Amino acid sequence: MTLSIPLHLLVLLPMIAGAAGFFLPKRTYHQLLFVVNVGVVLIALSIFRDVRWSGEIVQRMADWPDWIAIKLVADLYSAPLVVLTALFFAATFLFSTRADYLDKTFLFLFVLLESALIAVFLSGDLFNIYVLIELGMLLIAILIMYKQDKQSVYDAMLYLMMNFIAMAFMLLGIGYLYRMTGVLDLAGLHQRLAHMGNPRAAVVPYALIMTSIAVKAALFPLFSWLPRAHGAPSAPSIVSAVLSGVQVKAGVYLLVRISQTFSPVIDAAPFFMLLGFVTSVVGFLLAIAQKDIKLILAYHTVSQVGLIVMGLHLGSEVAFWGGMYHIVNHALFKGLLFLTAGIIIEEYGSRSYAEIRGVLRHMPAIGIGTLAGVLGITGAPFFNGSISKYFIQQGLQGDLGGIGMFLINLGTTLSFVKYSVILFGKPAATVKPQRDPYVAGISLLFGLACLAGGLFGGPTVALVYGPQYSAAGALGLEKIVTFVLTLVIAVAAYLLIVKRIGGFLLRVRTFKVSFNQITVLLTLFFVGLMGYTWWTV
Amino acid sequence: MAFIAQLQMADLAVALFFLGLYGAMSQRNIIKTIMSVGIMDLGAITFFMLANHPADAKPPISSTPAVQMADPVPQALMITAIVIGVSVIAMCLAMYMRVAYRYGTADWNILIRRLEK
Numbered sequence: 001m002t003l004s005i006p007l008h009l010l011v012l013l014p015m016i017a018g019a020a021g022f023f024l025p026k027r028t029y030h031q032l033l034f035v036v037n038v039g040v041v042l043i044a045l046s047i048f049r050d051v052r053w054s055g056e057i058v059q060r061m062a063d064w065p066d067w068i069a070i071k072l073v074a075d076l077y078s079a080p081l082v083v084l085t086a087l088f089f090a091a092t093f094l095f096s097t098r099a100d101y102l103d104k105t106f107l108f109l110f111v112l113l114e115s116a117l118i119a120v121f122l123s124g125d126l127f128n129i130y131v132l133i134e135l136g137m138l139l140i141a142i143l144i145m146y147k148q149d150k151q152s153v154y155d156a157m158l159y160l161m162m163n164f165i166a167m168a169f170m171l172l173g174i175g176y177l178y179r180m181t182g183v184l185d186l187a188g189l190h191q192r193l194a195h196m197g198n199p200r201a202a203v204v205p206y207a208l209i210m211t212s213i214a215v216k217a218a219l220f221p222l223f224s225w226l227p228r229a230h231g232a233p234s235a236p237s238i239v240s241a242v243l244s245g246v247q248v249k250a251g252v253y254l255l256v257r258i259s260q261t262f263s264p265v266i267d268a269a270p271f272f273m274l275l276g277f278v279t280s281v282v283g284f285l286l287a288i289a290q291k292d293i294k295l296i297l298a299y300h301t302v303s304q305v306g307l308i309v310m311g312l313h314l315g316s317e318v319a320f321w322g323g324m325y326h327i328v329n330h331a332l333f334k335g336l337l338f339l340t341a342g343i344i345i346e347e348y349g350s351r352s353y354a355e356i357r358g359v360l361r362h363m364p365a366i367g368i369g370t371l372a373g374v375l376g377i378t379g380a381p382f383f384n385g386s387i388s389k390y391f392i393q394q395g396l397q398g399d400l401g402g403i404g405m406f407l408i409n410l411g412t413t414l415s416f417v418k419y420s421v422i423l424f425g426k427p428a429a430t431v432k433p434q435r436d437p438y439v440a441g442i443s444l445l446f447g448l449a450c451l452a453g454g455l456f457g458g459p460t461v462a463l464v465y466g467p468q469y470s471a472a473g474a475l476g477l478e479k480i481v482t483f484v485l486t487l488v489i490a491v492a493a494y495l496l497i498v499k500r501i502g503g504f505l506l507r508v509r510t511f512k513v514s515f516n517q518i519t520v521l522l523t524l525f526f527v528g529l530m531g532y533t534w535w536t537v
Numbered sequence: 538m539a540f541i542a543q544l545q546m547a548d549l550a551v552a553l554f555f556l557g558l559y560g561a562m563s564q565r566n567i568i569k570t571i572m573s574v575g576i577m578d579l580g581a582i583t584f585f586m587l588a589n590h591p592a593d594a595k596p597p598i599s600s601t602p603a604v605q606m607a608d609p610v611p612q613a614l615m616i617t618a619i620v621i622g623v624s625v626i627a628m629c630l631a632m633y634m635r636v637a638y639r640y641g642t643a644d645w646n647i648l649i650r651r652l653e654k
Binding site: 127130131134137138141145148151153154156157160161164165167168169171172174175176178179182184512514515516519520523 | 547551554557558561562563564565570571574577578580581582584585588589610611614617618621624625628629632633635636639640645646648649652
């Protein structure tokens with residue numbers, strides 16, 4: 001007998017705990033939120049178990065009839081992401097146990113962000129999704145300018161205004177859809193759209209909504225907000241980790257969700273596949289040009305999101321689940337890298353990769369964690385990145401796809417050769433760093449998770465999503481040789497090319513897009529997407 | 538000019554949306570871009586409000602017979618959207634004040650040049 005747990009508990013629990021415990025002293029409040037988060041993880045796990053083995057859970061609020069009620073849906077796409085979000089927040093609360101930069105307001109906003117993210121994943125109603133994304137957007141804008149130093153207020157303002165324009169697009173799109181179909185429920189929309197006489201009528205709302213989601217998922221050329229938000233100098237590392245680990249994935253998840261809703265009339269998979277590839281290439285090119293270690297990681301998120309979007313839209317089932325698995329993997333290693341980067345920056349008092357040396361010797365636990373993250377993200381054999389990249393690669397056809405994948409791998413490795421410089425060498429400081437068992441523990445735990453995700457890649461995908469694929473090929477001799485070869489080429493390229501074009505990289509690094517140009521790009525993207533769908537429908 | 542005579546309120550709302558978009562693309566003054574974005578949002582809200590709204594519809598208040606009512610759903614939803622829009626714009630303006638005090642300019646292009654490296 002299974003006890004059915006209401007889904008809205010997952011959304012309300014962090015929010016209510018955050019509000020009710022606000023009068024407590026800071027330390028107790030922090031502990032309370034951590035305990036609540038462990039509870040949320042357990043609930044999410046039990047819901048995931050129900051979804052995985054007894055089918056999706058649909059919950060209509062207030063018992064209104066179907067299509068009228070606001071719905072919460074937990075299915076195979078959303079349930080693993082909810083577990084991931086809950087785990088991630090629990091880990092960051094534990095990670096920051098001894099951090100002194102946190103105050104109660106910050107913790108409250110942070111836990112609200114968790115509620116908003118979980119609610120986006122669970123929501124089955126388009127307008128609800130709109131409201132929740134707006135809530136998340138406001139919270140993130142406050143969190144990234146929380147310390148208000150340097151240009152963070154500018155970063156936050158640019159982030160907020162760009163996303164607000166995107167949300168206006170989404171609102172207009174939802175208006176069109178409601179006018180045409182009379183429902184806002186995603187499942188209802190799916191059915192009504194299938195019975196629509198003229199598929200071209202759905203082109204305008206599709207383009208409007210997808211443009212706003214492309215901004216959320218940071219696709220080319222709309223990603224300029226992402227490095228500012230994720231790499232913001234003033235944002236605490238746990239905020240960066242959560243933004244890169246989970247929040248961007250909400251955009252990717254919505255991309256899949258809304259595409260499926262529109263699938264009876266519109267299929268723009270080739271468009272998004274190509275866009276994913278371009279995003280990935282541009283992302284790592286910009287990452288190579290950066291000096292600030294947090295910005296290297298932030299541009300790298302752009303690149304990896306491109307890879308995920310490419311995998312999801314290749315039209316092959318293996319690549320689709322590979323993309324889904326890469327979402328989880330990317331959350332693990334990028335979260336780990338951002339968390340450790342925050343500690344490294346604090347310890348060395350510098351953000352430039354050229355000034356940080358010898359992390360492995362100076363702070364062994366952080367160093368090993370970083371190394372595991374780097375190995376994971378470059379797709380080294382036995383680490384989790386290799387498995388999901390292998391699955392995505394299986395969906396590629398022909399030489400062109402292979403070359404493209406090799407290019408992305410090479411770029412990733414190249415930018416992380418640059419990043420790993422900080423690990424080796426002699427540390428300048430002789431003072432022993434303070435030991436923080438929570439920080440070290442979480443870093444090592446995430447690193448272990450990266451390794452475990454690689455060693456048991458095939459079984460993990462089978463356990464979480466169902467389909468059985470053999471990942472044995474990812475550990476084959478051929479793959480290992482390819483990886484070593486890529487590494488050698490990347491190191492050679494780093495020494496011979498990247499180190500000698502400093503002036504050019506400086507120009508790329510300091511190039512900034514103004515708000516007006518961002519809006520023009522957004523409009524162009526909208527027109528392009530509309531033209532493409534109009535042409536192909 | 539039959540084209541103009543056939544225009545409905547909803548078409549004008551869409552036009553307002555794109556007018557706001559044009560403002561956000563072309564204005565260099567930060568306050569004006571914030572206003573433009575607000576206009577976009579209001580255009581979208583007006584468009585949504587007019588969904589399933591026949592010309593002679595009555596407000597959806599309890600005593601109105603159901604057949605004469607305007608569709609209540611958009612009206613209920615748009616209250617939420619208006620509140621969100623107001624709060625986001627208030628926040629944009631608050632951030633603008635910070636930026637203006639710090640860098641002493643209201644122009645996006647000058648602002649970019651004055652940012653710390």
